[in-house]
Structures are given as C-alpha cells and as structure tokens.
Amino acid sequence: MALRDLALTVLELEPDEFHWVLMEAVQADSEECLVYRPVDSSTQGLPDYSEALIQGASALRVLQGLAPFGRPVVPAGDGEIGPHQPRAPAAPAKAADTCMFTTNHSML
Numbered sequence: 001m002a003l004r005d006l007a008l009t010v011l012e013l014e015p016d017e018f019h020w021v022l023m024e025a026v027q028a029d030s031e032e033c034l035v036y037r038p039v040d041s042s043t044q045g046l047p048d049y050s051e052a053l054i055q056g057a058s059a060l061r062v063l064q065g066l067a068p069f070g071r072p073v074v075p076a077g078d079g080e081i082g083p084h085q086p087r088a089p090a091a092p093a094k095a096a097d098t099c100m101f102t103t104n105h106s107m108l
Contacts, residue, residue, distance in 0.1 A: 007036050008060055010052045017045030020056025041064075056099065 005025035012018050031032035040059060046052040056067040 003067065006039075006060065006063070008053070008056045010049055012049070014045065016047050018047070018049050018052035019045055020052045022056065022060055039075065 007023045007025070008105040009021050009023065010018050011021060019042045022039050024039045026035050026037050028035040040054065040063065042052065042059075046055065054069065058070075062068050
C-alpha cells in the first residue's frame with residue numbers, strides 16, 4: 001500500500017456539534033505552508049471533541065485497510081476458533097460513519 005500524507009482534525013461547526021475530517025495533502029504554491037483537501041468526514045455531529053477524534057482515527061484505520069477500533073479482524077479459515085483468534089460478534093457490526101460531509105460552512 002502506498003503511503004499517503006493524511007491529516008485528521010475535529011471541527012466544532014455548531015455549539016457542541018463536533019465533526020471529524022480526514023484530509024490529504026495536495027501540492028502547495030509555497031513550501032512555507034501545507035495544503036490539504038478533505039477526503040472524508042463524519043455525517044453527524046458528536047457532542048464531544050474526544051469522541052469525534054476517536055471516531056475520526058477509526059475512520060483513518062478503515063481508509064488504510066485496517067479494522068476500525070473495537071472491531072478485530074477475523075482471519076479467514078475453516079471456521080474453527082483457535083486460542084488466539086477472536087470470535088466474530090453475534091450481531092452484525094454497525095457500519096462505520098465514513099460518508100463525505102458536505103456543508104456551506106466556510107471552514108470546509
């Protein structure tokens with residue numbers, strides 16, 4: 001997998017409404033500044049900055065092809081659960097919130 005220059009930030013778009021935003025570096029006109037474009041963001045605001053940051057980091061893991069936090073990768077095999085293999089959850093896991101957030105807000 002090719003390495004990408006990614007950044008994660010959290011924005012408070014409304015009072016007590018925090019959104020995570022994943023951004024990727026793009027070519028800047030100057031070497032003195034970094035320029036990023038949004039590539040993914042939360043679709044729903046969260047009431048806590050820390051929770052938005054954790055969910056954004058989890059979305060970053062998914063973007064890298066890794067399992068989101070709290071959801072172990074179950075290895076493919078014959079279905080036998082060994083001593084070091086996590087058991088798959090009984091109910092399907094909730095899909096990660098990884099839709100692009102669009103807004104007329106000037107910060108995005």
